[in-house]
Amino acid sequence: MCRFIAYIGPPILASDLLYAPKFSLITAQTMNAAEMSVTVNGDGFGIGWYNPSLDNEPCVFRSIKPAWSDQNLRNLARKVHSPCVFAHVRAASPGITVEEVNSHPFACGELMFMHNGVLGGFKQLRRKMLRLMNDTAYDAIQGSTDSEHMFGLFLNHIEDPYGTVTCEELVYAIGKMFDDLNVLLIENDIRQHSYLNIAVTNGTCMVAVRYTTNPNVQPASLYYMHGKEYHCRGESCVMEPAYGKPSSIVLASEPFTSRRSDWMKVERNSMMIVDETMRISFKHVEMDLEKIDFESITPEIG
Amino acid sequence: MCRFIAYIGPPILASDLLYAPKFSLITAQTMNAAEMSVTVNGDGFGIGWYNPSLDNEPCVFRSIKPAWSDQNLRNLARKVHSPCVFAHVRAASPGITVEEVNSHPFACGELMFMHNGVLGGFKQLRRKMLRLMNDTAYDAIQGSTDSEHMFGLFLNHIEDPYGTVTCEELVYAIGKMFDDLNVLLIENDIRQHSYLNIAVTNGTCMVAVRYTTNPNVQPASLYYMHGKEYHCRGESCVMEPAYGKPSSIVLASEPFTSRRSDWMKVERNSMMIVDETMRISFKHVEMDLEKIDFESITPEIG
Amino acid sequence: MCRFIAYIGPPILASDLLYAPKFSLITAQTMNAAEMSVTVNGDGFGIGWYNPSLDNEPCVFRSIKPAWSDQNLRNLARKVHSPCVFAHVRAASPGITVEEVNSHPFACGELMFMHNGVLGGFKQLRRKMLRLMNDTAYDAIQGSTDSEHMFGLFLNHIEDPYGTVTCEELVYAIGKMFDDLNVLLIENDIRQHSYLNIAVTNGTCMVAVRYTTNPNVQPASLYYMHGKEYHCRGESCVMEPAYGKPSSIVLASEPFTSRRSDWMKVERNSMMIVDETMRISFKHVEMDLEKIDFESITPEIG
């Protein structure tokens, strides 16, 4: 479920990411997401950003309201000027309540995490996931979403979640989180498929995953564009091309600018890593799920 | 904008109206309204009902949350057992805030009122509408919607809005409200079209209107069904036919039961009157708008 | 923390309990609780009631808003006419979020539960409490309060929480819940004191506890009055005396009617049982806490 955007690069105004583009996250994707079967993302939203001139911890603003009508988000987006922004609009999974603590991104120390999709069998897995966690990871969980519980598994593999966390540690912990999920899915014989699009950042680098356990369908969509600089003139937002290494990267569940050629797909079941120097690399993500006899019915994912 | 349902007949459980049917107001029409260009109705909701064994004033519960995720609405709907129920899901017009006082139905004394559509030129008309009202009507307005301001004009023609109001008075006041709007549209040369689907009740009778100023398009949809009794078995909800006068009437922006043949359209630009004896009659609603040179662009209505 | 009211007897209007009395829960105790060190109870509220003509499950309406300004509560209270009503205004413990799922009363099947006070050492105990629970009890917990986790321990001792639960079972499960807490406090060497005023009902009988682990202070206040009938004339609300067995009982954190002589204290560390025939009895509640070296500082309780 859900839609998200992540940005890293020179400081930009959040409204250029979230409101200015014609097919923007807030004004279009909340109501008419193009590439999802669930097209309404009205179950709360969140935005998180860094202000490195002050400190290294993100500022997170989350709400249970639909993003499209929230005046506070609109006001803040016009004043948030940041080199690293995460934004998320939620379509709650059935049975999981719409509460402020259930809105993404989730934060802990200097880290932010968000998810789009669904973890198959979460109801059966929840207690087992919690049992795996040390007290620090456990205490960081405030809500009841599958997403935040995966964040807990991720934090469980970070040595000091409240300290400085390197890019390598992010990559490592995401990998271990997938390993944990793999074991849990097998041990509990979870037959529903999972859709796990994820983004995590420490404010200076970013790791994203596009993944599904289902070999018969594509994972939820995930795109990126990179270049020298992202900027808007009215509704016309473009990524200026960079010659050599990019200095600006946008990741999004759906392309939101009109020049579609700017956007590239994150490949199926792969992890995209943007390091502190803005170097982009990819890694394959794999689970060993042969032993599971998945339900043939494809779940409708948001 | 918006979608609504009105019921009058033998006491029923609100959840049979709002949740049980497959294409129900809360679970389907909030996210996928079929007959509107704006398909998401997530800007708050409201429900109002009467409990005649206690008194004649409606009980109204309104919220700014999307109806689909509201646990309180779900709980209440299972316990509200009433002979007269109004329910409304809102898609806010651009520029009008999502606030509890802006959710429908609006209530005053023993009356309830709700609206689906848009009053053309409301921004210019608002002050003029307020100037027409006596203090009682003026003071009854708490919010900032075009809908509630029309309710104010309506109340202005009710002799004692906090006393007992007859069915005839409802019909009369709705007529006068349309006359007032007609004068306002002409005097202020409002060139945008209006879409005015309205329902009003005193708990024992009901008046509804399906209207647009635009001769080139249909008004927003409005349907009704009548019979002996409306009831559900699982998702299968039907209106039992009545031989002779009906004892049960459902009015809805969109049919929500599977037997489509149960549903009839309220005709274009007409008023439907259900009196205390459940007799149904219709009246033509007309404005004299020849002098207005309407914009040719059809506004997108919700 | 918090204040609550419970009623059982002939059907009454909730507003006579909650709004009519001069020193009422909603209008006075939310802002000026008289017998607590924390005098503001503005962190959400809840009301639950039964409508036996429909079914045996309570209807619960909960919110994160302060009760004093909530128009929906005001509207509902004037229309809820019920033989069994629970109402609660919350003062959140530090560190526990104000979310709808954290408002009392908590419901499961035909049961409702509410708490006023604090469980010492909850942060350390939480995981251990969850581990004691079977899946049914575990899944019934939606929020993050000490109160709801105690409800989970309680449900853990009910054979079928979604079936019919007798008064004896309520008494038994409350006793076992105290036993569990006793063991947990000792095993984890929790040195902070607990304040555990609790009320639970199945709609026809009611069990309440007034308890603290602290021998040096009184538990949070808890009063009751009983008689033939509770009724209000304007602000003047009285309990008509009954000759013989009462047919009407009100339990409250604080007396809220002016005739103070109507009110009796529930004794320190005792359980009050009101059975289906309205017979009132009391039982001593005891924990064996000798091994714990409690902090001498008395926590400030709400």
Added chain:
Amino acid sequence: MCRFIAYIGPPILASDLLYAPKFSLITAQTMNAAEMSVTVNGDGFGIGWYNPSLDNEPCVFRSIKPAWSDQNLRNLARKVHSPCVFAHVRAASPGITVEEVNSHPFACGELMFMHNGVLGGFKQLRRKMLRLMNDTAYDAIQGSTDSEHMFGLFLNHIEDPYGTVTCEELVYAIGKMFDDLNVLLIENDIRQHSYLNIAVTNGTCMVAVRYTTNPNVQPASLYYMHGKEYHCRGESCVMEPAYGKPSSIVLASEPFTSRRSDWMKVERNSMMIVDETMRISFKHVEMDLEKIDFESITPEIG
């Protein structure tokens, strides 16, 4: 009603104003305002600030929740670093709803406005106030508070509320607003007293008023401190003295730092003007109310 704080000076962290001090606006004054008869300010809050490196318009974040439990406010306050901050906690006047649009500060163009107190006879005056306004001032009003309607009267005397507004214009418009109120009170023979503590800013200068029509009591409290720099070390917040003209000024309904000698009272019925150069001056505010036969009962003000 209500409590507020205004700051102008070198950029500071909002949390140093709102959370750090022992008797802070958010953690203490919301629940235990010391100098008011209404001690709970739980009916919403707002914060507004300027970020001159971006533009001259304030960013406003408002909510209907009690400030004390709002996690978004807590997060934002740690990241807002600004040379001009307004913050307000509300205790709603009876009969005026708690809605986001009713939370202070109110903003228009580059201006912010907030109010603590009550305008006597607002219910009778409302329509007359609205009639005085030009369309720009009228359209700027979104809610239903006496406070925002006074803001409308104020804007009515600003030539271009959406352009650059000088300090002189602020002083002028506040003066004219008081003249308008004077005429309205007399013409409508309003016999209830008014309590009008007000602060307005354009981001570089600030005008505040402490006023009551009641000769028998003091106006609601209003204090200020000035110096070189305001800063906190833990809970210990102080204003460093300035030799010569101050560069930093804090205005507050109640002193919130422990060194009480830092704080001075704004005199009864006077206007405090802090110009762009941080020069402080005072002006007497006077209404001619001899013709009104005020009620002798002193209203309880918040």
